[in-house]
Amino acid sequence: LAKTTQPISMDSYEGQEVNITCSHNNIATNDYITWYQQFPSQGPRFIIQGYKTKVTNEVASLFIPADRKSSTLSLPRVSLSDTAVYYCLVVAGGATNKLIFGTGTLLAVQP
Amino acid sequence: DTAVSQTPKYLVTQMGNDKSIKCEQNLGHDTMYWYKQDSKKFLKIMFSYNNKELIINETVPNRFSPKSPDKAHLNLHINSLELGDSAVYFCASSQGGTSGTDTQYFGPGTRLTVL
Numbered sequence: 001l002a003k004t005t006q007p008i009s010m011d012s013y014e015g016q017e018v019n020i021t022c023s024h025n026n027i028a029t030n031d032y033i034t035w036y037q038q039f040p041s042q043g044p045r046f047i048i049q050g051y052k053t054k055v056t057n058e059v060a061s062l063f064i065p066a067d068r069k070s071s072t073l074s075l076p077r078v079s080l081s082d083t084a085v086y087y088c089l090v091v092a093g094g095a096t097n098k099l100i101f102g103t104g105t106l107l108a109v110q111p
Numbered sequence: 112d113t114a115v116s117q118t119p120k121y122l123v124t125q126m127g128n129d130k131s132i133k134c135e136q137n138l139g140h141d142t143m144y145w146y147k148q149d150s151k152k153f154l155k156i157m158f159s160y161n162n163k164e165l166i167i168n169e170t171v172p173n174r175f176s177p178k179s180p181d182k183a184h185l186n187l188h189i190n191s192l193e194l195g196d197s198a199v200y201f202c203a204s205s206q207g208g209t210s211g212t213d214t215q216y217f218g219p220g221t222r223l224t225v226l
């Protein structure tokens with residue numbers, strides 16, 4: 001599975017849009033990009049998953065360029081409760097269900 | 112109506128003891144997992160079971176033995192606990208089990224402290 005690289009930390013203010021970029025240069029044809037969120041003292045929670053172009057749900061949007069070597073998680077109008085660690089993962093469709101978590105990005109939202 | 116539950120939430124014990132952590136999911140999922148998150152916050156998969164059968168077994172010491180009495184339960188037994196076993200252990204489950212794209216649902220975690 002492709003290794004992912006993302007910023008260790010980011011700061012934002014309430015009401016701003018936050019974009020977290022993840023690079024995955026060695027992504028394979030059958031791989032998908034998945035993002036999980038982890039609040040302190042809780043287990044990770046699935047946010048969004050995509051293969052290419054753009055995916056949007058009630059929580060976030062995921063932008064994936066044509067070469068798929070990177071992706072951007074976009075959180076619209078963040079609030080204090082969005083302070084968490086965000087993990088970018090590359091997962092293999094139709095293959096093993098092993099999730100490999102990296103270091104994640106600690107997003108700190110300030111008032 | 113918790114989806115994935117773990118007991119206990121906190122576990123403090125002495126080196127050399129044997130302890131168990133229990134996990135239950137009421138989502139009707141086929142696959143369950145154990146993950147370990149160490150003090151540096153790295154989250155690593157340890158085991159996964161699909162319909163009570165072991166399908167992923169990462170490089171984990173033999174002191175760790177998962178047991179799945181039915182597909183809704185996956186317990187983790189640890190023998191001869193060591194200081195390095197101190198971590199937060201997360202149980203998770205997913206509907207399928209053969210695809211990396213299956214969403215995994217995590218429990219609240221069990222913080223194990225070995226003294």
